Every structure is written in structure tokens, then in C-alpha cells.
Amino acid sequence: MTVTTLPAARTAPAPAPYGGALSLSQMSPYEAWQFCESLANTPLLPDAYRKQPASVLWAMEYGRALGLDVVTTITTIHVIKGKPCQSADLMLGRARSAGHRVRITSERTRCEVRIMRHDDPDDETVIEWTLDDAVTAGLCQLRSNKPYARDKHGDPTPWEKFPRAMLRARAIAEAVRIACPEVLHGAIYTPEEMGAVVDQEGNPVVVERADAPPVQQAVTVVQSTPNPPPAAPPRDFLAEATATADAEQLAEILSAAQNAGAPAEYMTCLTELRDAHAAEAAGPVRELHAAAQARGAHPDHLARLATIGANKPGAKPQQAEQGAPTPDAVEEATGAVDERARAEAESALRVAASRANLPTLDDDFQRVYGKPIEQADALTLHAFRKQIEAAAGGAQ
Structure with missing residues (x-):
């Protein structure tokens, strides 16, 4: 009698329970990387992980060491200044999950926390925080x-x-x-203790990103400290130079404009104005306007010079000459040129903001210059x- 032995059937891996949270233990390395790349593209992630699949993979591996699922890890583990931080509620939950007894007495001006270790009930840690401690x-x-605290x-x-x-x-x-540091796995600080701006739940409001250097102080959208005060409006060096005929003041204005990185056209006009400062009334401005027009200056510079010349004290209306425009015609043409230049500048600014993925352009401009874009001049x-x-080019 011949007995045929059938090969043992292969046992398929048990699927994850329905509704269970994703974990790296259920994925191959390739699948984990694909998952992190997909997850990093969602706008729902905290800023520190957005478009950073390597950071997402690191966070998931860190969360696996703590026994956390993906969603819990991403929403409760924050990276501040390159260091992992946990929220206070996550620290509390991990201490209780480890079997330690925690008692909290919370009042308006003080909070007392008592922790008794499960492996040594006689070892009790008592920590109290009061408003006096916060002031200190x-x-x-x-x-x-x-309490009084303002940003x-x-x-x-x-x-x-x-x-x-x-x-x-x-x-x-x-x-x-102090009582059970082993449950923290290295993430021993909360985001606020690392200097992050947090809300009432201890979660960071804005987080530092290593891949996005700030455009400038007020354009910085993501950082670990509050935005600084709005910058003062830029000096109008050309108007200051036109309003004075003092050689020393003109030299100081020219030096300040050069140190501030004024446009080349500004520096040319300032240099010519310094050389012609001894002339009276609006004569130097008219000469500057003619010289700038001859070398093909930008329309907004021409409009600025025309406006300064018309408003300068002692300026006389030009006599109508053959082929020369009347004051009303000059004013009308200047206004049209100025508005056209401003519209072109605004359009170019919005295109640049769109390419740099800066959706908060209007708010950022308001914070820097103290006025909306619609009220700003072309310069x-x-x-x-x-x-x-420049910032977008440096970030690439």
C-alpha cells in the first residue's frame, strides 16, 4: 500500500485586524518608504514632517520603539531644534501605561503631581508648580x-x-x-521647554523646519520663535536728498543708501543730485529726470523724479514751450506712468509669491511695511x- 504525503500548505501571514492602526512591523522596508513618501505629501501633517519622508520614517521608527501607532506618533512627537519632544499628556499616559500611579491636584495658581512607582510603592515623587515658579x-x-505674559x-x-x-x-x-524617565525613551522635554510657541494643550503652534530658510524676518511662516516686530518702512533716500542742499547731509544720505543696498538707479540719481545740489528750486530734479530718461531708466523712477520735482519747495511751473508739455499734462502723464509701473510691479510680486509657494503674501507684506500691497509704490x-x-532660489 502506497501512502502519498501531501506537502504542507503555506500559511499566509495573518492580516492586520480590521480597523487596526498601521505600523512599520506590518510593512517591508520598501513599502515603509513608499508609505512615508505618500504621507509626507499631505497638508494634514505638522510642518516639521511635511515633504520630509525621511523625517516621517524616523518618527515612525521612534514611535514603534515607544509602542505607538503612526497617527499617534506624528501628532504627539514633535521635533524642536532637532530633538524629539513629547506632549505632557503623552508623558502622563506612558507613565500610567507602565503601571506607575499618578495623582494630580490642579488649581488656578498651583499644580501638584505625585507619582508612586509600581515596582517600589514607597518611592513617591512629589512635584509642585506655582505661578511664583513660572515668574522665576x-x-x-x-x-x-x-499672570501677565505677552508675545x-x-x-x-x-x-x-x-x-x-x-x-x-x-x-x-x-x-x-524624575520618577520614571525610562518611559520617555530619550524625549524628556515638552515642546515649550525647548522654546517652541505652544497652545493651551502644549502642542507647538509653529515648528522650525530645517529645509526652509526664512525669506526674511516677517516672511518667515514656520519657525520655533515668535515673529519679530514688523520692520520699519524703507527710507526714501531720493526724497531726503532732494529736500536738502547741505553737502554733508547729502554725503550721509548717499552713504546710508549704499549701505542699505539701494538699487543702482537710485545710487545714480543720488550721485548726480549731490553734484548738482548747489542749484536752486527744481532745476536739479528736472536735469536728473532728463538724464535718467536719456539712459532709459525704468518708468517708476522717472515718475518718482517727476513727483519730487513738482512738490519741491520753490519749484516753478514750466512755461509752455513749443513741443514741451504743460504742467497739467506732465502731472497726468506722470500719474499714468506711476500707476502702470505700480500695477506691473504688483503683478510681478504675486507671480513670484506663487512660484515660491507663499500663500500668505498679503499678510506678510502688511506685517513688514505696515500697509496693504494696494497702497505700496512700485519700488x-x-x-x-x-x-x-532670492529666498526661493536659496532654498532650492
Whole structure:
């Protein structure tokens, strides 16, 4: 009698339970990288991970070491100044998951956290944070026995609006670090302790990105510190030079314009104005306008010179000569040229912002110059566009 032995059937890998969270343990290395590349392209990610698949992969691996799923890792592990940070609530959850007993007493002006280790019930750690501690740490001030904390824009920070939540976060983080640091796996600080701007829940509002150097102070959208105060409007060196005939003042204005990186056309006009400063009334301005027109200067510079010449004290209306425009015609033509140049400059600025993927152009411009784009002249718009283009070129 012949007995035939059938080969054992291959056992297929057990599928992940329905509704279970994704994990690297369920993926091959190639699948994990593809998943991270896809995930990095979604706008729902925190800024530190967006378009950074390598950072997403690192975070997922870090979360796997902590036993966290992908979504929990991405939303609760924050990278501040290159270091992983956990929210206070995540620290609290991990301490309790490890079996440690945690008791929290939270009040408006103080918070007390007690942790008893599961492997040594007699070892109790007690940490208390009060508003006096926050004042000592430089996080807020006390005014009329109430916390006072403002950012550089004068807006209230969470320490002023949510002192109870902020005291609780500080007390939990310090207590977990002291009582059971093994549950933190190296991420021993909260985002606020690393200098990030956080909300009342301790999550960073804006996060530093290593791949996106700031365009300039006020154009920086993603960073780890609050935006600085808006920059002062740029000096009108040409108008200042036209308003004075003092040689020393003209030399100072010319030096300041050169140090500020004024456009070449500005420097040419300033140099010519310095050489002709002894003339009276609007004569030097008319000569500058003629010289600039002869060398093919940009229309917005011509319009600026015409406006300064017409408004300068002592300027006399030009007599109508054969072939010479009347003052009304000059004013009308100057206004048309100025508006056309401004419109062209605004269009070029918006194109540059679109190419640089800067959707907050109007708000950024308002913060820098203190006025909307619609009220800015062509020179200011050109200057802002060049800064955006320079920053976009450096980031590539």
C-alpha cells in the first residue's frame, strides 16, 4: 500500500485586524518608504514632517520603539531644534501605561503631581508648580495677582490665558522625568521647554523646519520663535536728498543708501543730485529726470523724479514751450506712468509669491511695511519681490 504525503500548505501571514492602526512591523522596508513618501505629501501633517519622508520614517521608527501607532506618533512627537519632544499628556499616559500611579491636584495658581512607582510603592515623587515658579522661570509676570505674559506682537500667550493648563503641563513633565524617565525613551522635554510657541494643550503652534530658510524676518511662516516686530518702512533716500542742499547731509544720505543696498538707479540719481545740489528750486530734479530718461531708466523712477520735482519747495511751473508739455499734462502723464509701473510691479510680486509657494503674501507684506500691497509704490513692491525670489532660489 502506497501512502502519498501531501506537502504542507503555506500559511499566509495573518492580516492586520480590521480597523487596526498601521505600523512599520506590518510593512517591508520598501513599502515603509513608499508609505512615508505618500504621507509626507499631505497638508494634514505638522510642518516639521511635511515633504520630509525621511523625517516621517524616523518618527515612525521612534514611535514603534515607544509602542505607538503612526497617527499617534506624528501628532504627539514633535521635533524642536532637532530633538524629539513629547506632549505632557503623552508623558502622563506612558507613565500610567507602565503601571506607575499618578495623582494630580490642579488649581488656578498651583499644580501638584505625585507619582508612586509600581515596582517600589514607597518611592513617591512629589512635584509642585506655582505661578511664583513660572515668574522665576521668566514665563510670565504677576500683575494684580494674575499672570501677565505677552508675545512680541502684544498678544496674550497661553500663560496668561490658560495658567492652570500650563502649570499642569510643567508639573507633569518634571515629575515624569524624575520618577520614571525610562518611559520617555530619550524625549524628556515638552515642546515649550525647548522654546517652541505652544497652545493651551502644549502642542507647538509653529515648528522650525530645517529645509526652509526664512525669506526674511516677517516672511518667515514656520519657525520655533515668535515673529519679530514688523520692520520699519524703507527710507526714501531720493526724497531726503532732494529736500536738502547741505553737502554733508547729502554725503550721509548717499552713504546710508549704499549701505542699505539701494538699487543702482537710485545710487545714480543720488550721485548726480549731490553734484548738482548747489542749484536752486527744481532745476536739479528736472536735469536728473532728463538724464535718467536719456539712459532709459525704468518708468517708476522717472515718475518718482517727476513727483519730487513738482512738490519741491520753490519749484516753478514750466512755461509752455513749443513741443514741451504743460504742467497739467506732465502731472497726468506722470500719474499714468506711476500707476502702470505700480500695477506691473504688483503683478510681478504675486507671480513670484506663487512660484515660491507663499500663500500668505498679503499678510506678510502688511506685517513688514505696515500697509496693504494696494497702497505700496512700485519700488517697494520690486524690493519685496527680489527678497522672495532670492529666498526661493536659496532654498532650492
